[in-house]
Amino acid sequence: MWREMPDETIVTDTLIKPLSDVLVQVGKAIAETQKTLDRNSADTQIFIENDEILSQYDLRATWYHMPEVDLELKMSLSMHEEKKLDTGVTTPKILCAPINASYVRNFDYDIAGSSQIKAKIVPIPPPSLLETE
Numbered sequence: 001m002w003r004e005m006p007d008e009t010i011v012t013d014t015l016i017k018p019l020s021d022v023l024v025q026v027g028k029a030i031a032e033t034q035k036t037l038d039r040n041s042a043d044t045q046i047f048i049e050n051d052e053i054l055s056q057y058d059l060r061a062t063w064y065h066m067p068e069v070d071l072e073l074k075m076s077l078s079m080h081e082e083k084k085l086d087t088g089v090t091t092p093k094i095l096c097a098p099i100n101a102s103y104v105r106n107f108d109y110d111i112a113g114s115s116q117i118k119a120k121i122v123p124i125p126p127p128s129l130l131e132t133e
Contacts, residue, residue, distance in 0.1 A: 015103060019077065019094040023119070030069050030121055037064045068122040074099040076107075077115045 044061035048054045075096040083090045097103050099114045 015106075016095050016097045019075075019096045019117075022073075022075075022096055026071060026119075027121065030066070034066060065123070068120055071117070071119045071121070073117045073119075074111075074114045075117055076103065076109060076113075 041061045041063045048059050048061060076099060078095050080093050080095055081090050082093045096115075096117075099109070099111055103109055104111060
């Protein structure tokens with residue numbers, strides 16, 4: 001199923017994806033959200049500093065951050081093997097599908113058999129640089 005968005009972008013519903021791809025996309029979405037919050041705060045501070053009246057009041061823009069993000073995903077998980085034709089190497093791959101009305105209807109899926117994936121994403125300080133001797 002696909003639908004057109006106002007900016008003429010086509011969005012496609014993808015039913016089954018590798019679990020790693022889903023988790024990477026969730027992480028990227030969270031990072032992009034934080035980046036947007038930071039950019040908005042920085043832009044607000046620049047606006048305050050450049051405004052003739054506001055700059056007189058020692059105002060500071062409010063900064064927002066997500067101290068942690070808890071995820072709980074209900075998914076249908078399945079294990080598959082991927083074989084590279086050129087090398088013959090077989091690699092296991094976990095595929096997942098979101099449990100939504102479309103999936104339940106199309107595959108006559110019993111929600112009671114779904115898997116639950118819980119994750120917590122928290123900010124950490126950047127790693128320190130390693131010293132070379």
